[in-house]
Amino acid sequence: MTASRTWTAWSCTVRLTVDDPAVLGAACGELKALMDRVDKAASRFRPDSELSVVNSRADAMVPVSRLLVDLVDVSLVAASMSGGAVDPTVGAAVIAAGYNDDIERVRRRFPQPAEELKPIPGWEQVRLNRKLALLGVPQDSALDLGAIAKAWTADRAALVLSKRYGCAVLVEIGGDLRAAGEPAEPWIITVAERAGDPGVLVTLAHGGLTTSTRTVRRWETPDGSAHHLIDPRTGKPADGPWRTASVWAPTAVRANTFSTALVATGEAAVGRLTLAGHPARLVADDGEVTELAGWPAASRAA
Template sequence: MSPSRTWKAWSCTVRLTVEDPAALGAACGALKALMDRVDKAASRFRDDSELSMVNARAGFMVPVSRLLVDLVDVSLVAASISGGAVDPTVGAAVVAAGYDQDIETVRRRLPQAAGVSAPAVGWKHVQLNRRLGLVGVPKGAALDLGATAKAWTADRAALVLSRRHGCAVLVEIGGDLRAAGTAAEPWVIDVAEREGDPGVPVTLSHGGLTTSTRTARSWSTPTGHAHHVIDPRTGQPAEGPWRTASVWAPTAVRANTFSTAIVATGEAALGRLTLAGHPARLVADDGEITELAGWPAASRAA
């Protein structure tokens, strides 16, 4: 069994596994440092983050770091690939739904009525100047990079650490996993809707495997439960036919793009997933399972 270390960050479980035991300590330090830089750049929950500065100055182009430029760029590519189903301009809708602080804080407070929400302003209205390092959103809009920044971090960390230490690496941040390097044996992963739930085993030799669900980050409101996956067409928590989607793709960002799109917009995203040909496992509201495009079984590696 390869050495592994687990800790809590970003309100989820982080797990790093490496084939070389001697690399584990340094690799953990590097992953924590990368996550800290991403948090300072793109967290919605820090008043001092660059993302908060961009949102506070909606209507203006704001100078930002190269890291945030990259993270915004990734979010816009995800929006394009998903046909707008994964839209980074849902920030105001997420806040209106009640997810305005860390999820544990939201769950602990008394149920509050949802604010007034509306369809997303639209990712095509986000302005990004890579050369000058400037980002701008229209007035009334707010960016939320939660759907892609975590997956980007898993991708980046796995690739960098595998090259740096010359061994296979598996990075897991919440529901986003990325395998890099050539492992002696494929990694065996339990895919579950929520942490602690019974999972189904799959094997992963490379690429990204992500799970998006509306069953995990949820909270009480006076009218029932709300969750963090927003349908950008309505600005409301998604109500599509699938409560959970797990997807394999060459990268965690691409896998997350399709898993989030399926939960956010349901049938509207299914055609794009089918055309992409990525293996997927969808869980319907009634618990019915649909497996697509050769979903990897325990005996067949993705």
């Protein structure tokens, strides 16, 4: 028997499912506590977060918590793995595009012109001293760890909760899912571009499954609609061949790295995905679907 609880946080849907109903309440409490710690460390919407302090002190090496060290470290690994397609230094570009507040408040604004574009400094200019827990960002830049932080939190929560309570766990934060433990039967997942939309069914026994899309977090500007997925090569919201990418990988962080890269840089990311061998489902602007590397059918576990 499974039990599940759903709530809203980080402007997205959070869902925790376990196959031992007796531990659901305690497990939910732990997931919420972890998300609160990550928010205090890495939210760019909180002026009191560690990340906001670092961003406000560009060119300085700022003492940070081990949690933020881990999150930045993971983001730099993702940047390297994706060939720079997933770049944490796009924060200033995201803000310039208009995404400088909670998405619902951004949408309610009268359309405002985008700020002047600035070059993306590049992830290799981030200075991270892991031993001393010091972090520095280049001048005129800002880190944005949003997508990677969601995936990292899903990974961490699923692994910790599964081990602590001795049960199978499925954590979903927005479009990032992570399964851990040994479920009696694989979880059945609906993969869709937006919550509530029709989707395809896949089975997930372990690992991470993420969906990145430019169809959800959108807002209006005088020049048309904008979204939060930035192409680091241009500093603008991505305008590649695929509006949505879903990827399975051994971890949610790894899956998110590739799903984000595919939407952000399009065909430039396909070669790396092919080498990694991760199943993917791509949706083009016209709705055409492309499935790669053995995207799982409903009868096959990922």
